[in-house]
Amino acid sequence: MKELFDVTRLGNLELKNRCLRAATWEGIAEEKGQINDQTLALYADLARGGAAALITGYAFVLEEEQPSPKMFGAYNDTFIDAYKSLTDIVHENDSKIVLQLVYGGSFTWFNTESRVIWGPSAVTNKISGVTPHEMTPLDIQTLINAFGDAARRAMESGFDGVEMHAGHGYLLNQFLSPFFNRREDVFGGSSEKRARIIFDIFENIRKKTAPDFPILIKLNCSDFMGTKGFTFEECLALCKKLDTLGIAGIEISGGPVFRAPKTEKEPTLEVTLPAQDSYFSEYARVIAEAVSAPVILVGGNRSVETMENLLNETEISCFSFSRPLLCEPDLINKWKADKSVKPRCTSCGQCFTLDGNNCIQNREKAA
Template identity: 45%
Template sequence: MKTLFEQTKLGNISVQNRFLRSATWENMTTEDGQLTDKLYKIYENLAKSGVGLIITGYANIVKEEQPNHGMMGIYDDSFIDEYKKLTNIVHNYNSKIIMQVAYGGTKTKFNLGKRIIYAPSEVAERSTNVVGKAMAKEDINYIINAFANAAKRIQESGFDGIEIHGAHTYLINQFLSPYYNRRTDEYGGSLDNRMRFLLEIYNKVREKVGDKFTILIKLTASEFFQGGLTFDETKLICKKLEEVGVDAIEITGNIHGKAKSMVGEVFDGYRIQEEGYFIEYAKIISNEINIPIITVGGFKNIDKIEKLLNETNIDFFGLSRPLLAEPDLIKRWKSGDRKAAICLSCSKCRTSKGNYCTIFNTCIK
């Protein structure tokens, strides 16, 4: 029988348990993405609490493309020393830390008119209605190299790995999507062509960091609308990523703020679950490929998580909002107190002062 509190390999990382803090935009950096004392404290508390692996909030890879206020930067070498301090803090508590990187693109409305926002095609993002600049080949190369250069900085900063964000309608996801990607060149049309941008990013990152550095990819299970990326396509993408050497895949979805209303709905033949929204999708993928699968979304009950661990091939389980409400949750569960997390999944933790639980854990203001 597999247990949640056992040493487990994730790529080349040895993780003390199967819980991870999934990437969370904390909204607490300086204006240009530098770390603050509040952020150092948040990550120290997460590491203290016994979370096996922490995935940072997503960091922007080019200075001119900051998709949200208060998000981390990794766009030049000035960040390396402060991230060395961060990774040292986390490692002091035997926790591991991976930096997530993304090009946000048209998913947000932050600083519109003040920046060029790239997109595969001039198609409005469905939630923001923002239209980006269709990328020329030189733009594509610029972003590919930006991902790779960011990866090298991440490695030099002492992180245990990198997660490339290919979900949530950010730029990579848009290239994968037949709805957003209307290109007629080698980056559009067939799934092989739509995958090309992601694969070129991965290959360039791997070239920069070498074979031993752990690389994760975050993917949307399905776009959950007619004409979008389907689950059958996502399965094929996962198989290709395993083939080229990706170390693990995180399965998620693009249902921010809509999860409760979508529970029970069926997309591509599978149902959104109340706890572990994307479990049915992650379970199928975990049966079809042989690298670790991570999934996220609505987990609160350790008994249910443990049952899923032993009834599927899913390896790791991500939590975010429950850890905002109850920073010591993993330590509590490990001690034998298996009551469900107190988090209400109300999403009131997103505030203008930063992301913190406004109901149960109001100490960070």
């Protein structure tokens, strides 16, 4: 019988349990993406809290493209030594750490007037209002190389793996979507051509890192836009292809999950998610049955009983958590001591602000 606290693996990476911290933009890095004492303190708390691996907040791979303020950077070699203190402190506290890599694209509100923002096509993002510049073939190759170089830096910094962020409306997700991707070259058209950039990034990362360095991906199971967006059938086909390439783990989410800002001047985002536990589990179940790579389920994981039922009724391997660990960094340890513990997180969504992510319960305590 499978349990949440079984030892398991992602590629060559051994995990002490099946619980991962999902990537979460914290908004606590320096202006250009460097980490600081606040970053180290947060990740030390998370590592001590019991999660087997921490997936970092997303890191931008090109210096001129930063989708959120005070996010991690990975765009030049100065980050290699700087990140060693972060990976060391996580390892010293008995956890693993994976660097999530991203290009934000048009799903951004940060400095949109002062930088060139790329997209697969010049399609206005209805949520942000940003119209990107259509990428040239040279732009695409530049981005592919940037992901590979960032992954090499992560490996040299002591990270245990990297995760490509291809969900939640960011650029790689837009390449997958026929709504955003209207190209007529080798990176557009059929679903396989729309996914080509992801395959090319994977191969570039593999070329620039050790043969067994774990590469993960975060994907929407669907964009929930009907045939206008990336569909579940396309997601399943993409996962099968990535499985043959040797992906170390597939984290299944869904989107888009944000409503438009209330006003253009004060864009307050509101999270819109289902209320039930583990709400993408049916999609993850089908994918896990079709691939040999471990499937990680994110979204609404609140009950140990539900998760252990999924472990024993499906081929899902692991679970990742964002908001519950914003509220309680030590929640995994609490579950290890008592599986009946109910998280303090109420899924209210008020942790997300344009100034960063932190639980409103904790903000109220600190006030």
